[in-house]
Amino acid sequence: MAVKRQFNTEKDVTPLPMQHEKASTFKITMNRIFIIMTVLFWLLYVASTIFDQWTRGNGSFQQVVEAALYIVIMTLLCFSAFVYLVSRNGALIRFKEHKRVPRELLEEHFAEEKSAITVLVPSYDEEVGVIRKTMLSAMLQEYPQITVQLLLDDKPNPTTPEAAAKLAATQALPRELMALLEEPRARFTAAQAAFLAKENKGTTVSSADLRLLTQEYRYGRDWLLQLADDEPQEDHVDAFFADQVLRELAKELGLQAQALKQAAAAGSGLPIKKVSAMYARLVWLFTAKADYFQRKEYVSLSHEANKAMNLNSYIDLMGGRYRIEHTAVGKVLVAVAADQPADLEIPDSEFLLTLDADSVLLREYCLRLVYLLQQPGNEQVAVTQTPYSSFRGCPSRIERIAGATTDIQHILHQGTTYYGATFWVGANAVIRKRALADIAETESVNGFEIRRFIQDRTVIEDTESSVDLEKHSWQLVNYPERLSYSATPPDFGSLVIQRRRWANGGLLILPKLFATMKERRRQGEPLKLMEIFLRMNYMTSIAWASFGLIFLLAYPFDDRLLSVYIVCAALPYFTAMASDLRYCRYKRKDIFRIYGFNLLLLAVNTAGVIKSLQQYLTGEKIPFARTPKVNDRTACQSLYLWAPLVIIGFSLFTIWRSLSVNNWQNAAFAAFNAITCAWALLAFVGVKDLLVDLVHNFYTWLFVEVSPKDNGAQESEGEGLDWQTVLYYGDTQGEVPLKVSLSAALDTETEEQGQR
Template sequence: MSIVHPTPSSRKIILGRLAMLVTVGSWIYYVVSTVIRQFVEDPYAGFRFRLESVSYLVVVTFLTFSALMYLMARQGALYRFREHRRVPRGELDKHFANYSESVTVLVPSYAEEPHVVRGTLWSAALQEFPDLRVVLLLDDPPNPTDPEKKARLEQTRELAGHIEHAMSAPADRANQALSAFRGRYGSGVLETDQVSSDELDRLILEYQAAAEWLEAMAEAENVQDHVDEFFVDLVIMGLARELRLVLVALEAAKAQTTSPDVERAEQLYLRLTWIFNVRLENFERKRYASLSHEANKAMNLNAYISLMGKRWRKEETAGQTVLRPATTPREDDLVVPDSTYLLTLDADSLLLRDYCLRLVYFLESPGNERVAVTQTPYSSFRGAPTRIERIAGATTDIQHILHQGMSYYGATFWVGANAIIRKRALEDIVEVETVGGFEVRTYIQDRTVIEDTESSIDLGTYGWTLVNYPERLSYSATPPDFGSLVVQRRRWANGGLLILPKLWNQLSQRRYQRERILFREVLLRVNYMASITWASFGLLFLLAYPYDSRLLSPAVFVAALPYFLCMGSDLRDCGHRFSDIFRIYGFNLILLPVNLAGVLKSLQQGLTGDKIPFVRTPKVKNRTAAPAIYVLIPYAIVAFSALTIWRDFQHQNWGNVAFASLNAVLAMVCIQSYIGLWNSVVDVFLGAINWLYVTPKAKTQTKSPVVPKTAEEVDWQSILYHGDRRLNRDLRDGTDRRRRISLR
């Protein structure tokens, strides 16, 4: 797909407006012509019919509302795509020529495959930016005992050093070329003077060398799947083609016996240093007892951010390492540089070459001083080998469009796969608490498993805004099988309801400050956080309850039609098929139990206060088995739809027959395509085995008589540091027995 969205035609924009009018008009017509008319014509209708009418109207209203929000967000995206003008490359080079601010790229990783992390780190390292640090935040246990896990962790740890070493040669060449140029064109030379033909030849040689280095790297890559193909073609060769384009311009200048001026030539030399000068390092928070070890991405990021801009002394205490602020510098101190901007990047995502350059330029443009977060919501990789990965990618590409439209109405949400964050904004929302005697600073909330959504609300409360940049500059992997998709979508469905009260508090705060709040913004935000809840329960009611045929009307179909037609058009624009609207509908049918489970988990956390554990999406080559219940319920939907067809056919309730037939056919097709009949059998069998099989407890061995430790054997450091909370067990067993005797 193109980086810049095509400019939508006037016809497309007019049809989008018409779609919203048809949706609202059809809903109003349905309420008046069907529901109200039934009450007027039959004022003595029974209680059951009235209850059915109200519940059916509620379901239809919520589903129509979500469809309308889709059309509204889509319309906002069309307006933005029409108005967007790409910043010329020369303006970017001029802005960053004498730039002094820095970007720190944070890549949180847990149990990731090394080749997946490698691509992400390379895409970050090849960003064109003057001052760039890439930090891999490894969250694996630092000392695994399993040989396979240990080998994988060691390979991942070595990635940063390998990449920095590989880039050192072209970096040295670019730095020397820039230094030599500045030596030749030092004081006394006007910036507007043209460089000599010899200088132009030198510049051409440098760009040729840089492009050839990238092309050689691309040639040496081992391409195994569509993600590797994307990495080679769009990340490495995309940058090489950009440099080749500069070569075309320089060769043309040479042929025309002219050349760039000194200022522009220096910018071109600088660009090469931006590409290859990068620092990479690893950080493992679980090596330090003073940092939070909460098992989620948010606290992995928070742990490192809390250390930035300070020097820390490592203190060994009772076999553990704690970090304390360093009062006097020492060589072994942990020094964590500060930076103006943070780039958070999931370990399975890839960035295109000028992501940092363009988004930081946007943040520093006039009028954007209060923008805290900007990003390009990720798109899906092309050429996925599995049907479920392709259809999940289609939904991802649709979400990219909707997030762009939400920015038009000021309803942007941070989507956590990638983002440029103004660090100063995080300082406004930080929460500080003391846990176990150590200060824990929480910038990105981990109260829910959708930490990016909650942080969006927190930033808005303090007057910050978020904006999605209207280009495609980031891509991320979609789950390749049903099992891993279950993990991802169940997490996405969990937490939106819990954040709604925060949204209300934010709106109250903004009203108190007399800030103008668009009603459309509120509607879009509420729909984003809660639509999974009402859509899941609404679809469940429509599937399970035999509503009276008098409540059915063609107006309901007409109200939903613009939504599906516009989605089909959007899918086609993203390189998918118009007919994927049916596949997405069936896809959502088989994901119904997954979404309901996520919603129920949110309700459980709201009632009990117990935080729902963060479950990472598996990113492995082998298939992930899905829980049996999520496999069986789609089959139950097909069976119940077939029963509904038979029952309503007997009563000649043709509307319900058509709806149930559509559900049965699409659900069965999607089961076969996205889960697989044989995979269903395997997953159900594994689920039964896991339910029936109980790991036997190890037999308790008869304790041998406790021999109290001698003074030479006692871990005195542990006793002095931990006190009686973590006394050495042997010491406790021996001395407690003597204490009891003396007390008697």
């Protein structure tokens, strides 16, 4: 069902160019001037404020504390602005220096080097259509050996018919996609075998052979165009998939066919090696394997509800052969030797590609990133990726502005690589598997050995794993092109879940960064100062920006503390961001929308930071909240709806209070906050959805389903006793780690003996 387009959204679904525009010398120079201006005006601000307090202040304790607090807040905000400009500087330099590897070199490299890659797609209750696009974009990668593994995290035994039907459709998806590609796979495999079977004399191929190859490329083009025409066209993501994945690939094959036709007409025989590579290219496109794996079918694997453990469970099994044993607590995977029969075999691969179930890859993603990993000098690169970009043509205003922040972050992530401060962004990444073995940790859960390659201590597992890898002297690199795209939450409720998760965990990981700094110094490879700055800002800026802004909004600071110098220090940051928005095909004035957007999310970010502190104090993990990827709107908690209303109301009160004491600077700041926050609330949430969610939340709070009361009567001895649990565990004191079914295990064992 198509979503109704809101006013002031974009209709153009054309994505940003794959290759970044090369930055001019003028642009790089201006950015460096911006950096100098930020530092200079910050120094002038601090010096002038201290001097003003020294000469004009009354020396009261309150005044000194206020001035010190204000300086600290402004210093931290200026530091984040400084880091933005520094990251931008690195990105501009990388864009200017980047040279795309020619296709010929890629084909020559992979003609000899055919390292396998396994694409891991963790999924929990995702829409089948969303998963299908993700898997198909991975299966159509131009790569020699690729396996796409769907890692289902849904319950193996759904309790409702709807859930059972959805799970069955999801489980059938890999087989359906394999069947979809079977016809071109069989044709191109046969054509390649026929060409290789010929006794080609000399070093070139005849015009007749070139015409045969031309027909194969035309067939591939026509097949992909037909597939694109048959694809559903319900939203902008469907349009992107059909146009950028299928039709662009068809266009590329058509272009190759045209070139081959002209070469044949000119009688210019191509080298046998080149023609062989072109046949291999067609085979690569359609020979990907696909399957699914459901870890919760086996009690010997972790059942923790997070993406990290879903990935860890499968990675730990890779390269092994297993027998399935039916026990009283469920299915158990037992490793068996190579000469013993096995029920399950998990293939191994040198590289992994972790891919969110709502992400889409362009066709050369694996080819170019694995090529990068295999270049001399990159042996210690553990993770490489192209930080995802947003789908364009969003029908909702909030999805559009959230997409703008995503595209800005793409630029900044490219800049962090310039300073060696890359963070793994979990939507997609190519990983060297042996690097994960270096950071693996083992523990026992319910009597089974569980290995953690990717940490699940926080809900931002990619960030923590980045620090773990660097501690072991591994490197992370962002590839300076746009080759991956991911969905942005389409409404405020789902955006709250995502951004609260992003804000939770950075403070918990900070001690690991300090430990990494210490370890790298011990190894004689200390981290550079700029890398430390960028990493600290990445992990903690949400915390100090959120609490700092709350202080600025709520506390009536002396108007003399707001100096023209601090305004001048912030101006380069906003100017650069406005320029970056324009570069990403948004509007410069969207910077005001982003400011209001951040005010709207102030309570969300603060809640995420508080959750980090809660986990630090209690030692209990914060549950992983998945971002909904469904067409229906996600309801939002009342706290995050009341928060912007409070900001607006308090800002109006601050205006009145400031004007009454002639504090014009605070009044202007409060007025700006009230206007931008009110506009954001109306544009991104809407009055109707705001009222509906508030009423719904109040109703569910007011009317709570009451459980039957315990009348205190003691059951007779043995009545209601779970005899299977008692016989298996003994006296559990009410704690049962895994459900026991001795009778089911006995039935299975009897059945297996009968078969033998």
